[in-house]
Every structure is written in C-alpha cells, then in structure tokens.
Amino acid sequence: MIAPLYGDLTADAQDRAIAPSPPGTRKIVLATPIAETSLTIEGIRIVVDGGLMRVPRFDPRSGMTRLVTAKVSQASAEQRRGRAGRLEPGVCYRLWPEPSHKALAPFTPPEIMDADLAPLALELAVWGVSDPSSLAWLDPPPAAAMAQARELLRELGALDADGGITAHGRRMAGxxxxxxxxxxxxxxxxxxxxxxxxxxxxxxxxxxxxxxxxxxxxxxxxxxxxxxxxxxxxxxxxxxxxxxxxxxxxxxxxxxxxxxxxxxxxxxxxxxxxxxxxxxxxxxxxxxxxxxxxxxxxxxxxxxxxxxxxxxxxxxxxxxxxxxxxxxxxxxxxxxxxxxxxxxxxxxxxxxxxxFAEHIRSETVVAWDGREQTVLARRRRMLFALALEDKRLPNPPAEAIAAAMLQGIREMGLTALPWSDELRKWQTRVLFLRRREGEEWPDVSDAALLETMEDWLAPFLNGASRRAHLDRVELGNALRGLLSWAMQQRLDKEAPTHVEVPSGSRIPIDYSGDEPVLAVRLQEMFGLAETPRIAGGRVPLLLHLLSPARRPVQVTRDLASFWANAYKAVKADLKGQYPKHYWPDNPLEAEPTARAKPRGR
Structure with a gap:
C-alpha cells in the first residue's frame, strides 16, 4: 500500500499512513518534513531521503509568502535518518553524494528569518515596543521584513503615524x-x-x-x-x-x-x-x-x-x-x-x-512616455499604484512639458537631437581646447551635455513634446550659446576647422582623437619645411601623410625630420607603386601638387 502523509490530510488519511500495514502487506509512506518530528510510524525500517524540502519564504518586497524548494540542513537529514530506527534497526538511503553532505547548512534557519512578521509586529506594538532592537532576541527579526510588517499595519489602521498601537489595532490583536x-x-x-x-x-x-x-x-x-x-x-x-x-x-x-x-x-x-x-x-x-x-x-x-x-x-x-x-x-x-x-x-x-476614500489621491502627471516617444499630460485619481481615472490634461504648464521632454532625451540619448557633421566637429574642437587650456572652456561631452540640458537646451525646445519635434530644434544655436563671442573667435583662431597646405588645398583637421590629426597626401606637402601648428603655435598637428590612393605611408609630427630621414625610402616605395606620379629627389624645393604631377610636367 502507498500512503501519503502531510499536514492537510484528513484525520482518516493520516491514521492510514501511521497505522501498521495489514498482515502480509508492505507499506510505502510518501511524507513531507512532517515525518522529521517525533512522529512514530510503525513498521518503517527504510528511509529514502531526497535531500530537499518545501519551505515558506516571505518576500518583504511583494508582501507575499511562497513555497520554495531548498536543500535540507544536516540537522534535518539526521532527523530523517532517525525515522529508520525508531522501533528496530533500519537503513537510510540519502540521494546525494556523500562528500557534499558537509556543504549542507548545519541547521535549518530559524523561522523568524523567513516569516511574515506582521503578527509579531502587532504583538510588539501592543506591548508598547516600537523598536524591536531594544529587545534581546535569540535571532533578531530582519529589518526589511519588520519594516514591511509595520507599514502594512499602518495601512490597516493598526498603528498610528508614530508607530504606536491604535484602538483598532488592539481589537485586531485580540x-x-x-x-x-x-x-x-x-x-x-x-x-x-x-x-x-x-x-x-x-x-x-x-x-x-x-x-x-x-x-x-x-x-x-x-x-x-x-x-x-x-x-x-x-x-x-x-x-x-x-x-x-x-x-x-x-x-x-x-x-x-x-x-x-x-x-x-x-x-x-x-x-x-x-x-x-x-x-x-x-x-x-x-x-x-x-x-x-x-x-x-x-x-x-x-x-x-x-x-x-x-x-x-x-x-x-x-x-x-x-x-x-x-x-x-x-x-x-x-x-x-x-x-x-x-x-x-x-x-x-x-x-x-x-x-478606500481616504487612500484615493488626485495627481497631475506630465511625463515622458518612452513607448509612445511623446510627453503625456494626464490628470489621474490614484488608489495606491492603480489609476481609477485617467484623463488627458489640457494646456499643461510649458515648464512641465519641457522638463518631461528633457527626461525623454536623457532616456533616448543625445543622438535624438538633430546633430550634423559640422556640429559634431565643433564639439571635438571645443573639447580639444578644454583639454589644452582647462575649465575656462565648457565641457561639451555627451555626458556633460545630457546632465546640463536644463541650462543650454531647454530655452530652445520651443514647445517640443514628442521625438519628431526635435528635428526643428536649433541645436547649433543652443550649443554655440555655451561660448561667449570672444571664445567663439578664439575657437576659430586656435582650433581652426581646416589648414591650407602648400598645394593650396584646404584640408580638414580631425580633433576626435587625443591629438589633432591632419591627413594629407604627401605630394601636397612638398616645399613645406616645418609641421603646421595650431593653438597659437603651441600644438603641432599629427601628420598622416598619404599615398595617391589616400593610404597612410607615414605618421609624424616632425615634418623636417621626415624629409631628412624617411622620405628617400618612402619615395622609392611609392615610385614603384605609382610610376606616373611626381616624386622629386628634393621635396623641399619641389612644387607641391594635388594632381599626379605639377602642371607643365
């Protein structure tokens, strides 16, 4: 016969599991941890222990208790083992590797560590104990669970705002x-x-x-x-x-x-x-x-x-x-x-x-909706986290719309704004001077811009309330407003966008790295003895000298040294690859060109 045994069985079913099996019949009892107690089941000589148990665990975050499957402790395993020898010698089979037995917890954690503490919190309040730590505990109740329990009691009207017991709470405790x-x-x-x-x-x-x-x-x-x-x-x-x-x-x-x-x-x-x-x-x-x-x-x-x-x-x-x-x-x-x-x-x-009339509150919400990518303005009646009524709010305050729009930009990222290639290059130029000259230049990195949008971007939103509206924001004016007129002049002078090279070409400077880079074809630099400089002559450009196919052949910040030492070997290599191009023996006296050869050659 097979007999289950657990606490919610009827009395008859429990008696059937505990009573001796009929003569000539063997009995298998499928038991929960109830069998770990002093309960004696006649005839049991063999225990098969799966090493697991279902235990209630209270979650203060959700306010709910749920059953979880956990490993038994060494003490529980010993109790289960003892069921095999209550009345006569027996044997216990443990369904886990013997070396892992020592890894089990020595004892099952006290119930107070995982229990719903609302009944305890109410009892303490009746005693006049507002601070559980003032008592001597074998195992102090967890602070989070106790705080959740007291919050529930306040919600139920059992505790007042100061945590003292109310008349309703005393009746509840009874x-x-x-x-x-x-x-x-x-x-x-x-x-x-x-x-x-x-x-x-x-x-x-x-x-x-x-x-x-x-x-x-x-x-x-x-x-x-x-x-x-x-x-x-x-x-x-x-x-x-x-x-x-x-x-x-x-x-x-x-x-x-x-x-x-x-x-x-x-x-x-x-x-x-x-x-x-x-x-x-x-x-x-x-x-x-x-x-x-x-x-x-x-x-x-x-x-x-x-x-x-x-x-x-x-x-x-x-x-x-x-x-x-x-x-x-x-x-x-x-x-x-x-x-x-x-x-x-x-x-x-x-x-x-x-x-729940006293718990219902009215609120006005102007907030960014990430799913719709728009600012939602609503008037709501709320019961805890539930909206009993939710209506559109007409004519919300402009400052509230702007604040919600800024929050939306923070969630979407600065790329939601209408950046152009020119503005990104302006950003790198300002950051270059900030690295060189310090905090007199504003921090215009993406992180800093996101953090300070209320200062520089909000005045330019002009009523924008959804992502599509951002395309009409005058981002260039907003960013340049971070610099005074004098600083704008210094920016153009000390961190120019382009440099004119000997061939007459205006070559853009790349400020995106740690130092400014000028990528220019080698032939356009003939006749120039020194490396071009910016920032009032204090910073030499890092030259990426390119082949006619615009592939780097040399990286240097010392052009004079390159002409004197490395040019001969580079010329020999390039002459073999590009024989129709102009490769003079003396680059300092040669005519620079943006073509294969200077005109007339």
Missing part, C-alpha cells in the same frame, strides 16, 4: 489571527458584513477546500463560501459537483472556525450576499487589488492584472473571473515580477471608491 484577517472581520462588522467576513477569514486561514478535477478552472472565492454554507453536520456539501470535490476535513475546520469568530465578533446567521466577498478580501489585502491591464480580451486566457502594490498578476487559463475589470486577490504564487492568481473575488469601482 482575535489571535493574522492582522489582515482581523482587520477584515472588524471592518466587515462595521459595514454590516460581519458574518460573511468570518466565513471568508475562515476559508483564507485554511488551504483551498476545493479539489479541482481535470478541466476545472475556477479561482472564485465566492464559490468556496457557497460550498462552505452547504456543508452539513456530517461533512457532506450540498451543491458540490461542477467538476470539483470538496476536501471535507478542511471544510469542516473552516466552518468550525467561522462559527467561533462569529461568536467572538457578536454576529449571527449566514454571511448574506456573496457579492461583497471581493470587497472584504480587498480590506484584508489592500496591496492585492487587481486592475485589468489594457489590451487583453475579457475572459481570455492569461488575463493580465496590475496590482495595487505595483506588481503584476495573471490567470494562467481562461475562467469566469478573467472577465472582471477589478479583482481582490487572496492567493497567488508570490513570484518576483508576475504572479499567478489562485484565488480571488470580483469587486466594483464604486466599492473601492467608498471603502
């Missing part, structure tokens, strides 16, 4: 249940929904009572409340069917708990209209109110929702709830970015506006 559920029941009673709130809380405190059959998809919490109400004293559920079964043990426990809370809360009878289920869930989980994302088809598979905590959630398959515009999500998988929804209930915009 329930002995998670603060979310206590808050929901108290608020539900005040709204005349106390009985329904107790039923919803009881269901959320247990595993899902629905055991779906293949092909069944329905994450609607209202269905579970309806089934709970149909439970009779023998654990049978009236109305079950529709491709599902109800886990009787869990349903009975939930019904018992709901009755206890109704007595504690002072409410009677059934919970009333199921339509308020979503509103109650939203009260417990204000951070998990879901709004349908635009673009998806109602009722379609993989419906996408944006949650009020700013994260995303989805239904993996099409089901009735995927047609809803607004949801309150009670259970999801807690994935880092997009979480799968397992349990939810619908609610309406009117319900949200009434129940």
């Amino acid at each position: 329930f002995g249940v998670h603060p979310r559920l206590a808050h929901m029941m108290l608020k539900g009673k005040a709204m005349g929904l106390g009985a329904l709130a107790c039923e919803v809380a009881a269901l959320l405190g247990e595993r899902d009572i629905v055991r779906a059959q293949p092909g069944f998809r329905d994450a609607d919490l209202r269905l579970r409340v309806e089934l709970l109400r149909g439970l009779d004293d023998e654990g049978r559920v009236r109305g079950a069917g529709r491709g599902l079964t109800v886990e009787r043990g869990g349903a009975q426990q939930a019904l018992k708990q709901a009755r206890n809370w109704k007595r504690q809360l002072g409410v009677k009878g059934n919970g009333g209209d199921l339509g308020a289920t979503g509103l109650l869930v939203a009260l417990a989980y204000p951070d998990r109110i879901g709004q349908r994302r635009p673009g998806g088809s109602a009722g379609g598979a993989a419906a996408q929702y944006r949650l009020s905590n700013g994260r995303g959630a989805y239904f993996q398959d099409a089901e009735p709830l995927t047609a809803e515009d607004w949801l309150a999500v009670a259970d999801l998988d807690g994935a880092a970015r997009e979480s799968r929804i397992f349990l939810a209930a619908p609610l309406t915009l009117a319900e949200l506006e009434e129940a």
